[in-house]
Amino acid sequence: MTGLSGIVDDLEGVALEVAQRQPPVVSSRVLAFLSKVAHVVDQAYRDVLALLIDVKYVGDDAFQTGEIRDFQRRAERILETSHYRDAEEICSRLRTLRDAHLSDLLGLVGQDAGGQWRALFDLIEDREGGIIRMIREELWRLSQALDHARGPADLESLREIASEAGAQVRRDLADLSAFTNRILGLSGQAGLMEMLRDGRPPSLVVKEISLMVDQRQQHTYTTGDNSVLIGAGATTGDVSLQQGAPIDLAALAAELDTLRAAMKAQATGAAEEDVAIGAVAAAQAAAKAGDESGALKALKSAGKWALGVAEKVAAPIATAALKPLLGLP
Numbered sequence: 001m002t003g004l005s006g007i008v009d010d011l012e013g014v015a016l017e018v019a020q021r022q023p024p025v026v027s028s029r030v031l032a033f034l035s036k037v038a039h040v041v042d043q044a045y046r047d048v049l050a051l052l053i054d055v056k057y058v059g060d061d062a063f064q065t066g067e068i069r070d071f072q073r074r075a076e077r078i079l080e081t082s083h084y085r086d087a088e089e090i091c092s093r094l095r096t097l098r099d100a101h102l103s104d105l106l107g108l109v110g111q112d113a114g115g116q117w118r119a120l121f122d123l124i125e126d127r128e129g130g131i132i133r134m135i136r137e138e139l140w141r142l143s144q145a146l147d148h149a150r151g152p153a154d155l156e157s158l159r160e161i162a163s164e165a166g167a168q169v170r171r172d173l174a175d176l177s178a179f180t181n182r183i184l185g186l187s188g189q190a191g192l193m194e195m196l197r198d199g200r201p202p203s204l205v206v207k208e209i210s211l212m213v214d215q216r217q218q219h220t221y222t223t224g225d226n227s228v229l230i231g232a233g234a235t236t237g238d239v240s241l242q243q244g245a246p247i248d249l250a251a252l253a254a255e256l257d258t259l260r261a262a263m264k265a266q267a268t269g270a271a272e273e274d275v276a277i278g279a280v281a282a283a284q285a286a287a288k289a290g291d292e293s294g295a296l297k298a299l300k301s302a303g304k305w306a307l308g309v310a311e312k313v314a315a316p317i318a319t320a321a322l323k324p325l326l327g328l329p
Helices: 003-021 024-056 067-078 082-100 102-109 115-122 130-147 152-184 192-197 202-220 249-266 271-288 292-300 303-312 316-325
Strands: none
Touching: 003 024, 003 152, 003 192, 003 202, 003 271, 024 067, 024 130, 024 152, 024 192, 024 202, 067 130, 130 152, 152 192, 152 202, 192 202, 202 271, 249 271, 249 292, 249 303, 249 316, 271 292, 271 303, 292 316, 303 316
């Protein structure tokens, strides 16, 4: 998954991994910074959304009134606003945070820094940062559509483009807002930062983040066909995965959704179970994002309980992936 949706996935994935692996004080600081990143991205994309809404409802007389040219000027001005400069500042701060804590992060994610951590780093590797590049690309696509609108016959196509893009941005902004609100406690209940600092078990925070991921996946993910692509090592009955063969990540994500629900139903409330369920949620998020290495790394943390449940609910891809990760034949 790319663009704004990908940022939401990455932020949630990093939050979940930090809560699972870091002490509460460290987790709280990282969550605070992630909320700032989410806020700045939210503000930058709100300007884009406002423009998309206006283009969606462009009038039939847009060429006569000069409205099309006005839209083009607005797209150009968005890149000059304070929010855009704030995005540049956030990218700079992200680079500083990464550089200052590189050793700690490498200790957390390993020398090859995979999964959502790797994706978050990718946002800040370039001079301007991935956040700014995505805003620019979004505006470039819109500008191209406006430039190719030559007369009234092109307006309906322009409206459809703006409508589809606007609907997706609106959904993603709602998810970003929910992410920030849950961290800071702006939704009427104790926030994740407060829960980490007031002495509650870290497993409760892991559970809350897992639920947040679950809720978003329920309204953003739909399963396509049920085909399974697992390479030449596939066998009938029990599925096996040949080393190096591609995994159908969409099918894996669907199985992990079933697995996570079954684990929740069987859970007794033990902290270890919450961690395992959170690991499955992180693996599903990575699989949805097309990150095979990140999905397998998270899945390994789910442990043998997840494997046992996967075998019972007939999740062959998840089972075949878990066995070698856990050192089992």
